[in-house]
Amino acid sequence: MKFKNTNTSDFARVSEIQFSRGSINTPAFMPVGTNGTVKGLTVEDLNETSSEIILGNTFHLMLRPGDELIRDMGGLHKFINWDKPILTDSGGFQVWSLGDLAKISEEGVKFSSPYDGKKIFMRPEDSIKIQENLGSDIIMVFDECTNYPSSYEEARKSMELSMRWAKRCKEAHTSKSALFGIVQGGMYTDLRLESLNKLIEIDFDGIALGGLSVGESKQEKTEILEFMSDKLPKDKPRYLMGVGSPEDIVEAVRYGIDMFDCVLPTRNARNGQLFTSEGVINIRNAEYKNCDEPIDKNSDNKVSQNYSRAYLNHLQRTNEMLGSMLATYHNISYYQSLMKDIRTAIKDNLFAKFLKDFYNKRNLDMPDGPI
Amino acid sequence: MKFKNTNTSDFARVSEIQFSRGSINTPAFMPVGTNGTVKGLTVEDLNETSSEIILGNTFHLMLRPGDELIRDMGGLHKFINWDKPILTDSGGFQVWSLGDLAKISEEGVKFSSPYDGKKIFMRPEDSIKIQENLGSDIIMVFDECTNYPSSYEEARKSMELSMRWAKRCKEAHTSKSALFGIVQGGMYTDLRLESLNKLIEIDFDGIALGGLSVGESKQEKTEILEFMSDKLPKDKPRYLMGVGSPEDIVEAVRYGIDMFDCVLPTRNARNGQLFTSEGVINIRNAEYKNCDEPIDKNSDNKVSQNYSRAYLNHLQRTNEMLGSMLATYHNISYYQSLMKDIRTAIKDNLFAKFLKDFYNKRNLDMPDGPI
Numbered sequence: 066m067k068f069k070n071t072n073t074s075d076f077a078r079v080s081e082i083q084f085s086r087g088s089i090n091t092p093a094f095m096p097v098g099t100n101g102t103v104k105g106l107t108v109e110d111l112n113e114t115s116s117e118i119i120l121g122n123t124f125h126l127m128l129r130p131g132d133e134l135i136r137d138m139g140g141l142h143k144f145i146n147w148d149k150p151i152l153t154d155s156g157g158f159q160v161w162s163l164g165d166l167a168k169i170s171e172e173g174v175k176f177s178s179p180y181d182g183k184k185i186f187m188r189p190e191d192s193i194k195i196q197e198n199l200g201s202d203i204i205m206v207f208d209e210c211t212n213y214p215s216s217y218e219e220a221r222k223s224m225e226l227s228m229r230w231a232k233r234c235k236e237a238h239t240s241k242s243a244l245f246g247i248v249q250g251g252m253y254t255d256l257r258l259e260s261l262n263k264l265i266e267i268d269f270d271g272i273a274l275g276g277l278s279v280g281e282s283k284q285e286k287t288e289i290l291e292f293m294s295d296k297l298p299k300d301k302p303r304y305l306m307g308v309g310s311p312e313d314i315v316e317a318v319r320y321g322i323d324m325f326d327c328v329l330p331t332r333n334a335r336n337g338q339l340f341t342s343e344g345v346i347n348i349r350n351a352e353y354k355n356c357d358e359p360i361d362k363n364s365d366n367k368v369s370q371n372y373s374r375a376y377l378n379h380l381q382r383t384n385e386m387l388g389s390m391l392a393t394y395h396n397i398s399y400y401q402s403l404m405k406d407i408r409t410a411i412k413d414n415l416f417a418k419f420l421k422d423f424y425n426k427r428n429l430d431m432p433d434g435p436i
Numbered sequence: 437m438k439f440k441n442t443n444t445s446d447f448a449r450v451s452e453i454q455f456s457r458g459s460i461n462t463p464a465f466m467p468v469g470t471n472g473t474v475k476g477l478t479v480e481d482l483n484e485t486s487s488e489i490i491l492g493n494t495f496h497l498m499l500r501p502g503d504e505l506i507r508d509m510g511g512l513h514k515f516i517n518w519d520k521p522i523l524t525d526s527g528g529f530q531v532w533s534l535g536d537l538a539k540i541s542e543e544g545v546k547f548s549s550p551y552d553g554k555k556i557f558m559r560p561e562d563s564i565k566i567q568e569n570l571g572s573d574i575i576m577v578f579d580e581c582t583n584y585p586s587s588y589e590e591a592r593k594s595m596e597l598s599m600r601w602a603k604r605c606k607e608a609h610t611s612k613s614a615l616f617g618i619v620q621g622g623m624y625t626d627l628r629l630e631s632l633n634k635l636i637e638i639d640f641d642g643i644a645l646g647g648l649s650v651g652e653s654k655q656e657k658t659e660i661l662e663f664m665s666d667k668l669p670k671d672k673p674r675y676l677m678g679v680g681s682p683e684d685i686v687e688a689v690r691y692g693i694d695m696f697d698c699v700l701p702t703r704n705a706r707n708g709q710l711f712t713s714e715g716v717i718n719i720r721n722a723e724y725k726n727c728d729e730p731i732d733k734n735s736d737n738k739v740s741q742n743y744s745r746a747y748l749n750h751l752q753r754t755n756e757m758l759g760s761m762l763a764t765y766h767n768i769s770y771y772q773s774l775m776k777d778i779r780t781a782i783k784d785n786l787f788a789k790f791l792k793d794f795y796n797k798r799n800l801d802m803p804d805g806p807i
Contacts, residue, residue, distance in 0.1 A: 102751060102758040130725065130750040138728055138746055146742040354501065357509055371517040375509055379501040380473060386757060387473040 066203070066243035066270050068302055074416040075435040076294045076321035079408045082302055084150045084202045084243075086142070089117040091302065091323035092407050094314065094400045095152060097331060099125050101135075101145045104331050105386075105393035108147050113367070114398045115405065118150040118202075120326045123195050124159035128178050132198035140200030152203035152326070155192045155234075157247075158275075158307070161210035169209060171226070189230040190237040197240045204244050205273065206234040211251040213280040220251030227275075228263040235267050243270035245304060251276060252285050254292045261296060271302035274322075278307045287432070290320040294435070297321060311340060311403055315423055318407055319434045330396035335389045337381045340399040344427050346374075348392065353378040366398035437574070437614035437641050439673055445787040446806040447665045447692035450779045453673055455521045455573045455614075457513070460488040462673065462694035463778050465685070465771045466523060468702060470496050472506075472516045475702050476757075476764035479518050484738070485769045486776065489521040489573075491697045494566050495530035499549050503569035511571030523574035523697070526563045526605075528618075529646075529678070532581035540580060542597070560601040561608040568611045575615050576644065577605040582622045584651040591622030598646075599634045606638050614641035616675060622647060623656050625663045632667060642673035645693075649678045658803070661691040665806070668692060682711060682774055686794055689778055690805045701767035706760045708752045711770040715798045717745075719763065724749040737769035 067083040080091045096103045096111065099122045103111060111119065121141055126132060138144045141151055160167045160174045167176040173188030192207035208227040211220050227249045238244045246264035250256030264272060274293065277286050290305075297303050304324035305317050314325050330340060337349035341361035346353075348360070356374040364370075368377075368391050380388030410419035417436045424431040438454040451462045467474045467482065470493045474482060482490065492512055497503060509515045512522055531538045531545045538547040544559035563578035579598040582591050598620045609615045617635035621627030635643060645664065648657050661676075668674050675695035676688050685696050701711060708720035712732035717724070719731070727745040735741075739748075739762050751759030781790035788807045795802040 100750070100754045100756055101747070102756050105757045105761075107758065107761065129754055130746065134726060134746065137726070138744060144744070144747055146747075355505060355508070373509060373515070375501065375505070376472070376515055376517075379471070383471045383500055385471055385473050386476045386760060387478065389757060390476075390478065390761070 068271075068300060070299065072412045074411045074414060075319075077318050077407075077411050077416050077436070078321060078323065079411045080302065080323055082323075085241075086202055087117065087149045089150060090404075090408055092314070092318045092404055093118060093324050094404050095120045095324065095326040096397050096400075097122075097326055097328045098145070098147075098151075099328075100129065101126060101141065103393075103397070105335065105390045106331075106397065108145070110394050111147070111397070114394065115401045116149075116397065118152060119147060121151050121153045121199060121201065122156075122159065123153050123192060123199070124156035126153075126199060127156065127195045128180055132195040136198035136200070142200060150202040151199075152324075153196045153199055153201035153205065154306075155196070155205040155207040155247075156187060157192070157205075157208045158210050160187065169226075171229075173207075189233040193234050193237040197238075197242070201242055203271070204238065204240070204242050206231045206244065206246050206269075208247045208249060208275055210279065211249050211276045213251065213276075215251045217253055217256075220249075220253050220256055224249040224251070224256050224260050228260060231264060231269075232267055235269070245269055245271040245273050245302075247273045247275040247306070248293070249276050252281060252289065254289070257289060257293060258296060261293070265298060269301075271304060271324075272297055273304040273306050275306050277305065278309060278313075287316065287320075287434070290317060290322070291434070294320040311400070311423075312427075312429070314400075314403070315407065315420065316432060316434065318411075319420070319436065330400050331393050334392035334396045337388075337392065338396075339377075339392055340396050342399075342426055348374060348377045349381050350378075360395055361399065364395075364399065364402065366395060366402070368392075368395040368398070439642075439671060441670065443783045445782045445785060446690070448689050448778075448782050448787050448807070449692060449694065450782045451673065451694055453694075456612075457573055458488065458520050460521060461775075461779055463685070463689045463775055464489060464695050465775050466491045466695065466697040467768050467771075468493075468697055468699045469516070469518075469522075470699075471500065472497060472512065474764075474768070476706065476761045477702075477768065479516070481765050482518070482768070485765065486772045487520075487768065489523060490518060492522050492524045492570060492572065493527075493530065494524050494563060494570070495527035497524075497570060498527065498566045499551055503566040507569040507571070511569075513571060521573040522570075523695075524567045524570055524572035524576065525677075526567070526576040526578040526618075527558060528563070528576075528579045529581050531558065540597075542600075544578075560604040564605050564608040568609075568613070572613055574642070575609065575611070575613050577602045577615065577617050577640075579618045579620060579646055581650065582620050582647045584622065584647075586622045588624055588627075591620075591624050591627055595620040595622070595627050595631050599631060602635060602640075603638055606640070616640055616642040616644050616673075618644045618646040618677070619664070620647050623652060623660065625660070628660060628664060629667060632664070636669060640672075642675060642695075643668055644675040644677050644695075646677050648676065649680060649684075658687065658691075658805070661688060661693070662805070665691040682771070683798075683800070685771075685774070686778065686791065687803060687805065689782075690791070690807065701771050702764050705763035705767045708759075708763065710748075710763055711767050713770075713797055719745060719748045720752050721749075731766055732770065735766075735770065735773065737766060737773070739763075739766040739769070
């Protein structure tokens with residue numbers, strides 16, 4: 066992996082990350098392909114929407130169909146017919162989501178498969194091995210996501226465990242893929258800094274911010290982002306995990322984040338929520354039943370070009386698969402087009418104007434922050 | 437509509453039907469787009485599979501989103517973004533499927549909407565008006581599907597009602613679209629002949645065989661097909677409604693049928709049943725979990741070229757949308773490729789060889805019949 070930082074506007078930056086399977090332009094949005102498919106999209110669709118990298122879920126793929134099966138089939142890329150980069154999460158977040166069903170020790174995590182109840186013990190080394198079996202281009206360290214809220218002592222204990230696991234992950238990592246560390250530390254800036262310094266010491270190819278979007282307020286998240294913005298290494302990609310809405314992404318870019326993933330555009334599409342340049346609409350609403358307008362009159366994607374709001378309303382109300390397919394295509398197109406606009410604005414030194422327009426179109430006040 | 441009969445092999449024939457929206461090559465298979473979408477496929481997919489005409493369901497579309505809404509949106513083609521021909525059924529079959537919930541009189545049929553319970557009275561004239569609102573290229577007459585089994589008297593009474601309705605449909609038809617009559621008469625050949633002669637007298641653009649695939653045996657169906665084969669007008673398209681499996685289609689082509697529609701390739705795809713050149717497989721079976729082979733090694737469609745049976749097995753077992761999407765794409769590709777092979781064989785005067793190979797590959801005995 067090679068990281069090329071090309072343009073900046075205050076903290077916001079445009080970069081290119083080169084992999085053997087192709088480059089990604091950042092700030093980048095990674096559609097989530099939980100089970101080896103971005104729900105409702107073909108790989109042709111992903112290419113059409115200009116998606117350059119997708120995310121795969123270690124936890125789900127190790128259980129079904131199994132990482133060794135995927136390895137034997139030639140790896141995840143071949144299995145799902147996607148030849149561009151794939152980032153895999155470590156499974157840590159999903160294990161944490163199991164709550165009391167997972168038992169965490171120094172050695173690793175014990176949990177039961179939600180599919181067949183089979184007992185599984187997952188150590189940091191296992192997570193790396195699974196991600197190597199999948200053939201991921203970016204492997205994430207196995208970490209413990211800190212609960213929100215947490216006392217200072219809980220957050221410290223959890224962060225320190227994650228850092229010991231990060232070191233074990235680094236030692237277990239043998240493939241040529243990139244390996245990213247994950248900053249933890251809850252809402253405590255000194256713990257976040259300690260975590261970051263530990264990751265820098267271990268030496269990772271990129272740095273992710275974990276333990277956010279877990280219930281904290283927007284203000285708390287912004288405080289962490291602001292605090293980290295001048296401390297994250299400039300020469301490495303920065304990834305804000307599990308974030309977020311268009312507004313969340315735009316704000317995080319202001320603080321220097323390069324990479325994003327979130328189920329929002331795909332999951333919400335299946336519920337009829339469509340992202341547009343003027344905000345979110347729910348296409349199932351009765352007001353769209355007779356509406357001959359495109360989803361987003363400012364969009365040149367094939368859904369807005371070829372279909373009316375009335376047709377999407379009809380498809381969603383009759384629970385037709387195509388309703389979810391077109392809505393997902395639209396939302397991922399919208400996200401990728403947003404990322405492209407962000408990159409162009411930063412490159413052209415027009416990011417301040419971009420931000421102003423972005424919030425104006427949505428009738429929202431622009432939050433304070435760097436530009 | 438213009439019908440050009442180009443090649444024949446005994447009864448089997450290759451023709452071209454020209455519409456203002458493009459030509460269809462027959463024998464043709466029409467994917468079923470019940471609610472204004474062929475379930476799981478985009479219009480780009482339909483084009484890629486070489487589908488030249490699709491079917492729309494009057495009954496479903498009049499209820500949701502409503503034929504007047506579709507008319508106001510510029511017609512069904514524009515609404516669903518499909519610029520090639522569309523055939524619409526008349527709603528007769530769906531009304532008949534309601535059983536006791538529909539009340540049939542000389543004037544028409546009274547039934548309740550299965551969606552909101554609203555009482556609807558549908559006369560033959562209404563069916564034509566609805567299909568004209570949709571902007572269909574081929575309109576079907578509103579008929580009563582004869583029950584199976586039926587006594588001779590019941591079948592006669594039902595057929596005669598359908599013929600009176602056929603006349604009313606012809607009189608009500610004002611658009612430039614083609615209008616097809618439907619032969620009824622149950623399993624009684626003399627009633628079938630009487631029905632056909634009545635339709636010829638009224639003068640339709642094409643003739644459909646209705647009231648089949650309603651529970652009768654394969655032998656009974658073949659007897660009707662055989663009986664009709666030398667009586668159907670040679671200069672008009674012949675459409676066997678609701679049929680069928682690849683074997684059903686191949687057999688009907690032997691008796692001179694030009695057009696087919698069936699939910700089999702789409703519905704079965706969603707249940708994991710895939711049609712291949714060597715017969716049907718259920719991709720959900722455990723034997724395919726580790727199978728690195730393509731769905732059909734003799735197919736050049738993108739699903740067989742790009743994905744393994746193991747991947748389709750995984751997608752279907754995890755109930756991923758893409759599992760249904762790729763399976764449907766494969767099945768419709770298979771059907772369209774079968775139709776193309778049939779047309780080529782007839783044109784090249786190799787239909788006898790085609791039939792022999794078709795049954796050999798499936799380890800089935802070839803039924804007696806014309807070639």
